[in-house]
Amino acid sequence: MKILVLYSGELGKKVIQNLINPGNFCVSCGELCNHCRQARKSYANLIVGIHEFPQDLPTFIEDPEQYMPQKLPECDLILAIGIHPDLLIALPDVVKKTKAKAVIAPSEDSKKTPAGVLEQLKKELEAIGVEFEGPKPFCALEKTGKPVIDAFVDLGFGKPVLRIEMSPDGKMFIGAGVLRDAPCGSTWFVAKKLGWTDTVEYKETISGAHHSYPCTASMDKDPQLGDTILHKAGYIIREAVEDAMECAKKEKARLSAVCGDEISSSSF
Incomplete structure (x- = not known):
């Protein structure tokens, strides 16, 4: 190309x-x-x-x-x-x-x-x-x-896709990897900031990282979106993290079904 x-x-x-x-x-x-x-x-x-x-x-x-x-x-x-x-x-x-x-x-x-x-x-x-x-x-x-x-x-550019690892009890992010990056490169920064933070505070962690990267989208209300484009970008990365968290939980459940209690000592 x-x-x-x-x-x-x-x-x-x-x-x-x-x-x-x-x-x-x-x-x-x-x-x-x-x-x-x-x-x-x-x-x-x-x-x-x-x-x-x-x-x-x-x-x-x-x-x-x-x-x-x-x-x-x-x-x-x-x-x-x-x-x-x-x-x-x-x-x-x-x-x-x-x-x-x-x-x-x-x-x-x-x-x-x-x-x-x-x-x-x-x-x-x-x-x-x-x-x-x-x-x-x-x-x-x-x-x-x-x-x-x-x-x-x-090539790896567009709507973000991440891979998330969480502690066995699901209360902490151990790390995050980028499978598809936002074209501006912000997904890597958000992924880095998620590491070793509490999962219950993921929205605040994502918002802080996204704003401080910083996102260059407008803060003016967009007539088509009914919201600012900056907020839309924030929702997109939040949804990407939520999807990755859900995938991690499903993978843990799948492995637990296969391996039983042994999986409790591993992280996802």
């Missing part, structure tokens, strides 16, 4: 760094860092181009072409992150030039990335046979049967 990243703002920077996974990307743990991300593969070789648009563009852009880079590489997937609405509308032309097969344009702020613009872009791209997803927020992205976008999710 060849990925072209067109972005403006902090989220785009985080996504690029998460794809590349350099040693200095996540510094949220400070001196307590145990380099938990080192085992995760870097996908720097998949990125064929990166272009950052300035954040101080005019409110209305009559000629998007003048702001587009002159040379763009051929690619399979375009990640259009936080870019000006008028530049989003111009993406079908970029798709034709780059021969892209898919576009992901996440919405972290409904004022900067209006739903109407995303809907128009979706119609235009799908009309020419190009896959499109506009997840709100980016960490809501799931597999939908679209081959290129699903392949991106299969």
Whole structure:
């Protein structure tokens, strides 16, 4: 897969760094860092181009072409992150030039990335046979049967999926592993913060870690969600942890049925 990243703002920077996974990307743990991300593969070789648009563009852009880079590489997937609405509308032309097969344009702020613009872009791209997803927020992205976008999710980016280990009595998290990361990279930080904390306080632990990473989603109420996109992102990671906790409990019950009381001395 060849990925072209067109972005403006902090989220785009985080996504690029998460794809590349350099040693200095996540510094949220400070001196307590145990380099938990080192085992995760870097996908720097998949990125064929990166272009950052300035954040101080005019409110209305009559000629998007003048702001587009002159040379763009051929690619399979375009990640259009936080870019000006008028530049989003111009993406079908970029798709034709780059021969892209898919576009992901996440919405972290409904004022900067209006739903109407995303809907128009979706119609235009799908009309020419190009896959499109506009997840709100980016960490809501799931597999939908679209081959290129699903392949991106299969790399390990999208709606978070974790593996949880709990103490035998279920009162403490021993640790957590990341099976699928939020595109911004926050899932690793949340997983790290869960270790050796009380399970009854999981909501507070998750919320604190998610906010301090920090999440870059908007705090303004989104008319489609009826809530802020930041809160939506928080609910997504909380549900991911809850799903992992439930899986851990089911696995313990399954092993208990097979091994009997011997399993009580093991952790899950």
